[in-house]
Amino acid sequence: MLELKNVTKIYNPGTVTEMCLFDHFQLQVKEGEFVSIVGSNGSGKTSLLNIICGSIPIEGGEVLIGGENIAKMKEYQRYRRIGRVYQNPSMGTCPNLTMLENMSLADQKGSFCGLGRGIQKKRIDYYKEQLALLGLGLEDKLHVKVGALSGGQRQAAALVMTTLTPIDFLILDEHTAALDPKTAEIIMELTDRIIKEKHLTAMMVTHNLRYAVEYGSRLLMMDKGGVVLDQSGEEKTHTTVEDILGLFTKISIECGN
Amino acid sequence: MELLISTMMQGFIYALLSYGVYITYKILDFPDLTVDGSFPLGAAVTAYFMVNGMNPYLTLPLALLAGAVAGLATGLIHVKLGVRDLLAGIITMTALFSINLQVADSNLAIERSIDTIFTAAPTAVLGDLSLTYKKFIISLILALVCKLILDWYLQTKSGLLLRATGDNDTLVTSLAKNKGSVKILGLVIANALAALAGCIVCQEQRAFTSTMGTGQVVFGLATVIIGTTLFRRLSFVKATTAVFFGSILYKICIQLAISMGLPANLLKLAMAVLFLLVLAAGSWKGGAKKHA
Numbered sequence: 001m002l003e004l005k006n007v008t009k010i011y012n013p014g015t016v017t018e019m020c021l022f023d024h025f026q027l028q029v030k031e032g033e034f035v036s037i038v039g040s041n042g043s044g045k046t047s048l049l050n051i052i053c054g055s056i057p058i059e060g061g062e063v064l065i066g067g068e069n070i071a072k073m074k075e076y077q078r079y080r081r082i083g084r085v086y087q088n089p090s091m092g093t094c095p096n097l098t099m100l101e102n103m104s105l106a107d108q109k110g111s112f113c114g115l116g117r118g119i120q121k122k123r124i125d126y127y128k129e130q131l132a133l134l135g136l137g138l139e140d141k142l143h144v145k146v147g148a149l150s151g152g153q154r155q156a157a158a159l160v161m162t163t164l165t166p167i168d169f170l171i172l173d174e175h176t177a178a179l180d181p182k183t184a185e186i187i188m189e190l191t192d193r194i195i196k197e198k199h200l201t202a203m204m205v206t207h208n209l210r211y212a213v214e215y216g217s218r219l220l221m222m223d224k225g226g227v228v229l230d231q232s233g234e235e236k237t238h239t240t241v242e243d244i245l246g247l248f249t250k251i252s253i254e255c256g257n
Numbered sequence: 258m259e260l261l262i263s264t265m266m267q268g269f270i271y272a273l274l275s276y277g278v279y280i281t282y283k284i285l286d287f288p289d290l291t292v293d294g295s296f297p298l299g300a301a302v303t304a305y306f307m308v309n310g311m312n313p314y315l316t317l318p319l320a321l322l323a324g325a326v327a328g329l330a331t332g333l334i335h336v337k338l339g340v341r342d343l344l345a346g347i348i349t350m351t352a353l354f355s356i357n358l359q360v361a362d363s364n365l366a367i368e369r370s371i372d373t374i375f376t377a378a379p380t381a382v383l384g385d386l387s388l389t390y391k392k393f394i395i396s397l398i399l400a401l402v403c404k405l406i407l408d409w410y411l412q413t414k415s416g417l418l419l420r421a422t423g424d425n426d427t428l429v430t431s432l433a434k435n436k437g438s439v440k441i442l443g444l445v446i447a448n449a450l451a452a453l454a455g456c457i458v459c460q461e462q463r464a465f466t467s468t469m470g471t472g473q474v475v476f477g478l479a480t481v482i483i484g485t486t487l488f489r490r491l492s493f494v495k496a497t498t499a500v501f502f503g504s505i506l507y508k509i510c511i512q513l514a515i516s517m518g519l520p521a522n523l524l525k526l527a528m529a530v531l532f533l534l535v536l537a538a539g540s541w542k543g544g545a546k547k548h549a
Contacts, residue, residue: 074435075430076429076430076433076434076435076436077433078433079430079431079432079433080433083431084431086427090425091425091427091428092428092431093425093428094420094421094424094425094428095424095425096420096424097417097420097421097424101417101420104414104417105417105418105421105428105432106432108414108417108418108432108434109432109433110433113414113415113417113418113434114413114414114415115410115413115414115415116413116414117412117413117414118412118413118414118416118417119412119417162431
């Protein structure tokens, strides 16, 4: 499904602050896998997502999705097959547009935006249905500007918008980090349900070790641009938060943190 | 009375320019200075072709096209060459000053014998109204038609994407849309409208002058801010409607200042002061307003 081959990423190349994060980095993600990625700050988790989405350039290597090299594709072109939910709830929605306008916009992913009516009346029931699945009452707020909703509601809406149209690959970039514990829990459960229902391949970066252990079919721990732990299947089900925390602390002590 | 009618007519014509500035400044959050060049470009093209015998109504689409090209230039400079928004506009605006001189010299008058959109044969349906009233009605119709088209456009898929791009362009990228193209489209529409305003102003005053573009951005911004601030509490008023009234109100304010003895040479100073007052009032009333 997703394959990174010999990916090299150098920040500030040619300057005194030059920093090589990835040196011939390799990663394979199989179809239907839900990969949780943990690691300390600066370990390369978010850079990894940004490289996959094309938000930052790479100095060498290949990024393949379904066997096709997308390393040369522009960011917006890659999002035809990728959906992404950001850490900041305001990144995934338009605050000055209503919930209905946001949903209609998300519905346009993958099709051309011409002079047809922006809001398709016959789709409204479908939008309501999708929002109702969240159980947050958003289906009754179709005409409310999204900027007036809470962070949790916006993040839930962003999640629904991202997965409204068919995508192959879902990227979750610390998408629960800005939410309070209870809302984060709700969003995490929703995420898991949506991924299972729509059979998505997903990668989730998180600082919450418990989420990494509880959710997903594969667990990666990253450090200094490399993978230090890679567990999946049977092995992962036996892993506990304590195991991960132990390794995490060990790495941190080595770093001098 | 005559003066009020003619001042309101000015407001109607310049409302077209305000719609354009509304698209770039308010919707796209793009401070576009191209308008100072595309407005007189519309006038220059109109004056040139009318003096050379073109039907006055045909100059309307021609001006739209000329303005669209100017907007396209700014858009390409900004998006493809990565020049900052403000500078991209300044580059096109400066270039257009020379281009306008090439098209119509520093002054080009349209003689009385040449029919304008206000005097040509089809205006006979308005009966034997005086020219002032004919101008009033025709410019009102043009302003309203453009407003309705713009309102319709903003509800289409393309219009929705335009609004989204100004609101959150990260989302637009995530939806696999090229935000650069959307910005270019917005600049094209905005400058086409500005040039159309220039075209009608040129026909109304029967002249092109190379300096007529100076201060048009300030005018546009002021009307957009006046309009949207005044009608902020009334959510059922469309922004285009608010901008339309902003334009009329602004022209009346300036006319009042002139009537009270403001020398014409101080007009741009008065415009700048009025703009400043509008901005200051906006930030007092609205608290911490982001763009003010």
